[in-house]
Amino acid sequence: MVMAKHHGRTEPRIWTRPLRELTPDTSLGFEVIDFAEQILRVHLYPWQRWLLIHALELLDDGVTYRFRRIIVLVARQNGKTMLASVLAAWWLFVDSVRHPDRVPPLKFKIVGTAQNLDIAREPWTAVKTWCENDPKTEEEQEVAIPTLQRATAKVSDTNGKEYIKARSLAHYEIRAAKNARGKPAARVILDELREQTTWDAWKALSPTTLSFWNGQLWGISNAGDARSVVLADQRAAAIEFIRDWRRKVESGLMTAERYKDGHDCSIGLFEWSAPDDCAKDDVDAILQANPSIGYGAQTVENVLAEMVGSPDADYRTEHLCQWVTAQIDSYIDVNDWNECMAKPFEVRIPHGARTVWGLDVSVDRSYTWIAAAVFDEDNRPVVSLREHRKGLMWVPDYMKQLAEESGMWEVAIQSKGCPAMEFIEPLAKLGFTVHEVDGSHIGLATGRLRDRVRERRLVHAPQPLVDTAIEGGVTKVIAENEAWDRRRSLVDISGVAAITVALWALETCEPPKPEKSAYEVYDFAGF
Template structure:
């Protein structure tokens, strides 16, 4: 009998702890016990992992994380963990440090784009603790231990509140009405629905006046319009990258890292790897950690493929980021048909290569691509490297050209950061193909033509796949040209680098760089009377 398929307990992406997590270094163990003993809730392994890691505490008793961002696919139990956490905050955590935060000032706030979403975890807590249930069913579900700890419940629309006898309380708000009095704990549900910064800016500021304040944002993945969630996720990824660069590489200790870096943002993401196949079972298990522990199965996830759009499936089931609903200039399905495995792409040794260079709209990232013909005569384009900043590119490219013998570079020459490379690259002896507006627009169209007409080979590149999905074009005379600012927050600079490199490979011929002749030697000034007869011809030649 085949082994039962189980969702992955450990998230694919997460912020590492500063120390070993034990009941002395994490409140998560306490929450897990509270859920089981008081609430009768058996948490799934992934939920336990999250609580233990997200509720790490520092030596002074404060929570390490001021912000906790959780990303996981639909129907995994996000509401359950939010309800358990909110109940524990309200009835247990609120009384832990009365000297620092007295219960009367301890407020838990639930926020969502609309009140119905914020109400879901709140309603679960109300069911457990309401001292005056309205129905027999509610009475059966109520927990005497929490009822005795509850002073009153207000269920009036817009004034929902649960008030503990300790005087701590839990209220909910819609994002449009998020601004209010300071809160010790904030629970922001479905963060991907936050299209503006209004709610985040208002609520996040309320935590600042609290010792050991904490905000949780729980959501599925979003698209380019989910500005708040995307920004928080990006910040979390950058922190994780710094940790890997310094701590995991063995350069400094975790304690030294914490002393010199901000370690107060925790990111925990259960998601499928970018670019995976829709039916990749391992990817499904990684994004759906509740599989095998509840009703959801791999088969139920696979059954959604035919009933949903690809973008919807990747977001809801695989917890992958997709672009907003834009009319892609290049047909995404046609583009993916051009992707070949690496072992099927054969490049003849010494083949002419054109490097393509472009820089992101914010000047933070430089992209270097390559275009070359395969053994079958088809053009192949790929991103060779993307790296932060710009200053590294000229010397790197000069060394690459020297090693490979390939010295042609395609660069945009009008109105973009990459134009700054033109003169430095020329001075290094490289052959620079400059792209003005008309040529750039034609190159954009030719890239699409090459995909449509099956005249292009590419490799699997998640960043470029995303750029193809979300790349926006603008009119230029009778053509269309890639637009970096219109495509934001998607960075399409790697796709632009490929686009101009492809055009140069197919239509532009390399022009040899004319070496600047060395200056003539400075002859010593002499007079005719000073020249011996045998030196006359030499002296005349020197002049």
């Protein structure tokens, strides 16, 4: 029996809709596809053709690009480099001479950049092999394209000064991101946008295209992590536009023409990614993130093979194109954590059940987190985040009010090496039983949380701030045990730290005397 061949999804999961029907009159993408087929002898994948048609949409005047910023997200090994190579060659030899009255070819500059020069060099090298007049090897002679060779004036491959100059005087140069600042550029390719952990390169390059009539910047990448500040910001802006479009245009509240007149429609997002909550071996999710499957060397089996030995975060980012908080192997397995999640009102808490609050403060003292731990009717610990606010001064009054309303006067706090320890004395004076979790026990407490998750004996609510910290938290070794490391973690893990000490106190510490038992019961949804 022959199994059906899998094919990746041509249409991205998240994308910006066109303002009108896309035809050869309303998108230059069709022209790029013809250029690739007829001149470069490159047969583009369906997803690449789809992207070019949608990304190179024209406004009503038939000459101006709709998008000035284009963000493309797709999993690794799907043909991003070839797409960039074809696009750069078409810009250099065709698009640069389209409107000499507005942008003389002499001023038409294409800049390819990335975090390091080697990444930026990959598409540039492909263009170089197509157009170089003096190929060095027989192999290079075979792939050289006479039409482009005749249109090329000079190729410089001196390290740090790589450029290709067309006979029209348009030119294509590459730079490392740290050297990105320069004269205005008509077109920019910012490869591996996820690696831009500061705004330096973006601030240097983005204004260069804005100063050009019909300038365009392409940011191409796979998914990012907590450090990918530029990609996160641009993606968020594009997603907000997509949501607004759905609310107003797709709902029928206004026409696309009317919407265009009152909104900035110049940012486009085209994201081939797996849904956030999918299993790592979900074939449909793999096909959504890997659109070249079935058309080239990439296969479902190749992607599945990468699961073996790969940290969860690495696999999801590179092969499912999913956003993760950090490129680390999570101390607590994310899938195990998700298995312990319950919806509000699904868990029954006995009347008068003992509750222990957990308190922690972010390492920069900007936020205080209060968590809760309680046993349900099946004697499983139920943990959740109760409060999360800026600053510290509000904590004593809030905790007193919380205890008076609930009858719960136990709080757990790490007693050494963290800002939260300064609340021990004030809360004790207010009448709380303060369970101090010292340095020798904080590692045991952290391990206990992981054990309960592994055993599926823990229950927690769906709370994004905590879920993010579970995925991105980093641990350190204290007395031969692993404990949460606030400083090295790429996200604020104080919420998880608060849950950790609350759970430890609930399961290992003696409760207070009976006179301060609870009279009001908080259900799971109330935490």
